[in-house]
Amino acid sequence: MMLNIQNLIDDAKCYDTIRELRWPEGVRCVHCHAAAVTKRRCCGPTAAFRRRACRCT
Structure with a gap:
């Protein structure tokens, strides 16, 4: 996968x-x-930084 540097500048992206x-x-x-x-x-x-959880943890 090619990375676009513009997608790494903004935190949510x-x-x-x-x-x-x-x-x-x-x-x-x-x-x-x-x-x-x-x-x-x-x-x-923002919600972009939302953590996720599973029932096993």
Whole structure:
């Protein structure tokens, strides 16, 4: 995948790009690899920084 530098300058776009690289088929739990993850609280100024959780954690 080619990276566009413009997608790394803006924080929200950077997080989206990293998620796409880390989970190209969608976000999964890092512990059990389940696709059924839920959004948790924000850890930054916008919803782009929202953390996700699985029932196994």
